[in-house]
Amino acid sequence: MENLELFEKAPNETVREYAYRVLYENIMSLKLPPGTAMSEQELSGVLNVSRTPVREAFIRLSQKGLLEILPQRGTFVSKIHTEQLAEFRFFR
Incomplete structure (x- = not known):
């Protein structure tokens, strides 16, 4: 997690929203x-x-x-599939 960029928590932001925003942005x-x-x-x-x-x-x-949760194995950032590339270019 050394590459993780942290942000300041916004004043009206819940802890749940903060965790989501940090992970989403990264x-x-x-x-x-x-x-x-x-x-x-x-x-x-x-x-x-x-x-x-x-x-x-x-x-x-x-x-x-954006994430793959594999029970008993772990959670991983999803790989970018070529068939979804056209759709994801607007997200990433």
Whole structure:
């Protein structure tokens, strides 16, 4: 997680929104490149939040197709598939 860029928490932002925003921005800017392994425990320590907001951010990001959650294996930044490239060029 040494490449992770941290941001200041906005005044009216919840911890859940903060964790999501930090992860989303780092994935979209490729500071967390595709295939990067993610750990709830490690991220909660880096962000100085509990594991619950990080877990909720993981779920939201996986619903958007940005993370792959593989039970008993780990959580990884999704790889960019060539068939989705045209769609993702507007996101990343």
